Amino acid sequence: MTKPPLTLYLAAPNGFCAGVDRAIKIVEMAIEKWGAPIYVRHEIVHNKFVVDALREKGAVFVEELDEAPTDRPVIFSAHGVAKAVPAEAERRNMVYVDATCPLVSKVHIEAERHHENGLQMIMIGHEGHPETIGTMGQLPDGEVLLVETPEDVAQLRPRDPARLAYITQTTLSVDDTAGIVAALKARFPAIVGPHKEDICYATTNRQEAVKAVAPKVQALLVIGAPNSSNSRRLVEVARAAGCDYAMLVQRATDIDWRALEGVGAVGLTAGASAPQVLVDEVIDAFRNRFDVALELVETAQENIEFKVPRVLRDAS
Structure with a gap:
């Protein structure tokens, strides 16, 4: 037939991508260096096939640090974590390796720089996504306002409309994000954007x-x-x-x-x-x-x- x-x-x-490749290598090399089990906070990357393969090699995936013993190394996922997470690992005297994608870390650094300059941040991202949680967690509560759509921009109540900057999650739709950025610039003409596009x-x-x-x-x-x-x-x-x-x-x-x-x-x-x-x-x-x-x-x-x-x- x-x-x-x-x-x-x-x-x-x-x-x-390079960030995912690096994160997987980090888990594999950690198992090689310290032996199994190695604990990983959150899925190292969002793919069941990859996670299952690493699990077979000796990785144990947990959602929070308190699920991991203090005498085994822990790895933070490629999506990035709030500042409170490494601080908690240090408090518990844990060995940790941060597998945050360098392009996500770049957004974290941007947010901190704007905060130091007295600007309140607006983050374009998806509520509840690990990357959004990690990025918003770089700054104190209330310093980062989240928007997901152009309609959300109309509801924003910033501290000072003339002292704002925006950052974005790295994995968004380029076209959708452009629409939200246009809405932000229309409502807040003085808003400061990234030097280079945050979307990776x-x-x-x-x-x-x-x-x-x-x-x-x-x-x-x-x-x-x-x-x-x-x-x-x-x-x-x-x-x-x-x-x-x-x-x-x-x-x-x-x-x-x-x-x-x-x-x-x-x-x-x-x-x-x-x-x-x-x-x-x-x-x-x-x-x-x-x-x-x-x-x-x-x-x-x-x-x-x-x-x-x-x-x-x-x-x-």
Whole structure:
């Protein structure tokens, strides 16, 4: 029986970014240095496949520090933590390694600098997301006001409308964020923005690649976890770019093949915390069912690498 033809457009860049790659290396090197178990506060990155693989190597994932014993090292996730977390680890005499993505740390430093200059911060981000919690937790309560939509901007009651700065979560939709920034600037003309865009290079690049693929396809799949902000944004970007059927799948077993019946062109991408093995798995699943012509749609090239902390480099 002949397989139906299908063009599979692979958006590039896709998958792991430098911050995720670094965070995973930190856990692996910590296990190598100190032996198992190593405790990790919160999922190191938002991907079940990655977390399960690290768990098998000896990582124990906890939500709060008090769930970890004081005599074992603890690692803070790539999303960043509030200042109170390392302070608590030091109070308990715990060995800790901070795997916060350097691009998230850059936003933390920005927030502190503006605070020292007497500005109140407005953060564009998703309430409850670990990165938002960690960034807002760099400053005292009340010093960071959170907005998620342009409508939220109208409800803001800052201390002094002339003394404001804004920062953003690194994994937001570039286009949605531009709308919120425009609303902030319209209402608070003196507001100070970041020197360089807070939304990280990897988020931006993956969204641009999806925008290039979406008009070519009838369906687009994003490999990523339901709690991955950057992966969920890719689904939204695909729909906004004209691809009505855009779905988030954790791996090949999640694909709804009935929905793809009669489709001749499908787009594929992966969020920044999804490993290459899952991309390959999905491509193989398509090849099992279709006569696949694989086309790469590359809109940028990435060669960024972040060093792991010195405590682990010294060990190796």
